[in-house]
Amino acid sequence: MSRRWIAGAATTLALFTVMATLPAAADSASHDAMHYASGDYHTHTAGLFVGGASDDLGKREGFALGLEYEYRFDRRFGIGFMLEHTYGEMDTWVYVMPLAYHIGRWKLYAAPGVEDGHHGAENMLRVGFEYGIHVNKWEISPQIDLDVVERERDVFVIGLTFARGFDF
Helix, strand or coil, X not given: CCHHXXXXXXXXXXXXXXXXXXXXXXXXXXXXXXXXXXXXXXXXXXXXXXXXXEECCCCCEEEEEEEEEEEECCCCEEEEEEEEEEEECCCEEEEECCEEEEECCEEEEEEEEXXXXXXXXXXXXXXXXXXXXXXXXXXXXXXXXXXXXXCCCCEEEEEEEEEEEECC
């Protein structure tokens, strides 16, 4: 999975997401405008991440699949966890705890954690951002991350998160 492949995959995912959600997004556009203007948000969000990962030299790559959860303290700040496995040449597990900052549909985060792979467990920091496209109670979020791993090459991760917000 070269950088060209990642760029192509990111573009394809972004276009597919936009095209797939346009009809529903148009119907719920006024709802979303009111949602963000009023500061409404779900306290809990759980999702599935599907994407790809490649080291900074494009020598190792893989298919990434993960679970995500976030608890929102208020409309701006949240904390959560991500559990992700990258299959293929990378064959690693990632366990991180993101601290998130929300700006409208945008979410920025820094996530300290551990990467467990063929070199054993290593400390890491994931930084990333995503853009939430809301369709009723669901959210589809294109996501881009950079994993800075101790004693390893940096890893680029891109993909989509399919999430559902809820409150207790």
